[in-house]
Amino acid sequence: MKKYFLTLVFSMLCLPQFSFAFGPDGHQAIGAVADALLAGTKAGDKVKSLLGGATLEQMSIWADCAKGISPDKDFAYTSAGRFPECAPFETPDGMATMSDFVRRNNSNCNPGPDEENCHKQYHYTDISLQHDHYKTGYAGTNDHDLINAMQAMVQVLEGKPAPQPFQIKDQREALILLTHYVGDAHQPLHVGSIYLDVDGHVINPDEGKFDKLSNTIGGNALMCPCGNLHSMWDDVPQGFKKGRMNQTLIKKARTVATDGSPFEQWPVLWADDSIKAARILYQGTAFSKATMGAKGPSWSIALPLEYEKLMYKMKEDALVNGGAHLAQLLQAIWPD
Numbered sequence: 001m002k003k004y005f006l007t008l009v010f011s012m013l014c015l016p017q018f019s020f021a022f023g024p025d026g027h028q029a030i031g032a033v034a035d036a037l038l039a040g041t042k043a044g045d046k047v048k049s050l051l052g053g054a055t056l057e058q059m060s061i062w063a064d065c066a067k068g069i070s071p072d073k074d075f076a077y078t079s080a081g082r083f084p085e086c087a088p089f090e091t092p093d094g095m096a097t098m099s100d101f102v103r104r105n106n107s108n109c110n111p112g113p114d115e116e117n118c119h120k121q122y123h124y125t126d127i128s129l130q131h132d133h134y135k136t137g138y139a140g141t142n143d144h145d146l147i148n149a150m151q152a153m154v155q156v157l158e159g160k161p162a163p164q165p166f167q168i169k170d171q172r173e174a175l176i177l178l179t180h181y182v183g184d185a186h187q188p189l190h191v192g193s194i195y196l197d198v199d200g201h202v203i204n205p206d207e208g209k210f211d212k213l214s215n216t217i218g219g220n221a222l223m224c225p226c227g228n229l230h231s232m233w234d235d236v237p238q239g240f241k242k243g244r245m246n247q248t249l250i251k252k253a254r255t256v257a258t259d260g261s262p263f264e265q266w267p268v269l270w271a272d273d274s275i276k277a278a279r280i281l282y283q284g285t286a287f288s289k290a291t292m293g294a295k296g297p298s299w300s301i302a303l304p305l306e307y308e309k310l311m312y313k314m315k316e317d318a319l320v321n322g323g324a325h326l327a328q329l330l331q332a333i334w335p336d
């Protein structure tokens with residue numbers, strides 16, 4: 001066990017606030033980078049006209065704020081005041097818009113009794129790390145996962161209808177959702193998931209009989225002293241918060257090369273990169289035996305030394321690439 005963190009050292013990583021998907025700061029930073037890269041382009045003008053003057057940075061968190069709509073309370077917004085970043089959407093009009101989106105995208109994917117509402121499933125996929133490439137059909141994927149959601153939004157922005165089961169009102173809604181999903185796609189644990197047996201051994205869910213309980217749900221079922229691994233990776237380092245690092249991120253994002261393949265394929269390529277990143281972030285980790293709880297099994301995870309350094313670098317890369325990729329995609333859809 002000598003290579004693993006002592007609890008004392010580890011606790012330095014703990015952050016005071018709860019995370020909220022790829023943290024609002026992460027999404028906003030990616031939106032802000034894309035806004036800067038699109039300034040003065042045709043795509044930038046198109047974004048402005050669709051968003052009525054709002055920025056990608058401002059709208060980047062809307063898809064998370066819409067999770068505050070409660071289908072069992074007649075699709076009312078029940079999170080008022082809970083998340084400061086959602087305050088701009090907590091007007092009567094804003095709440096009606098979120099409610100309308102959730103009504104259309106609540107049960108359209110026929111969720112199973114143990115599955116989340118459809119629009120919440122659009123934020124992730126749980127592809128196993130043994131795969132080099134994302135493909136719908138592998139365990140943890142489905143036709144309404146994060147990768148299919150990005151592709152659906154791209155189609156709407158190209159003027160085509162949204163594929164089933166997505167229920168997208170118009171290009172404005174598609175743009176707002178795409179901005180958020182591109183952010184999620186660059187958080188490795190929104191794409192790659194490690195699957196474990198009850199003894200904490202890594203398994204391949206696409207070999208043999210699939211046991212749903214072996215999914216660690218993007219690290220949500222992996223417990224560390226700060227909560228769970230997923231939320232640790234959702235959080236953005238203090239130094240990046242409130243846009244403090246935006247200028248540095250924008251400078252780096254301008255150097256990210258545009259991929260030569262057709263842009264419709266980019267979401268899958270980003271997923272492939274996130275699978276690779278997820279493999280790296282699990283290097284040197286170890287898992288306990290499973291503990292059964294009300295919500296299913298969980299495992300404890302031990303992290304290697306210097307994990308904080310690795311996280312910092314990988315998160316910076318995610319924000320740079322996320323912002324660059326979003327801008328490149330919108331420019332590919334609406335070229336100059």
Ligand SMILES: [Zn+2]
Pocket residue numbers: 021022063064123180184
């Ligand atoms: Zn999300």
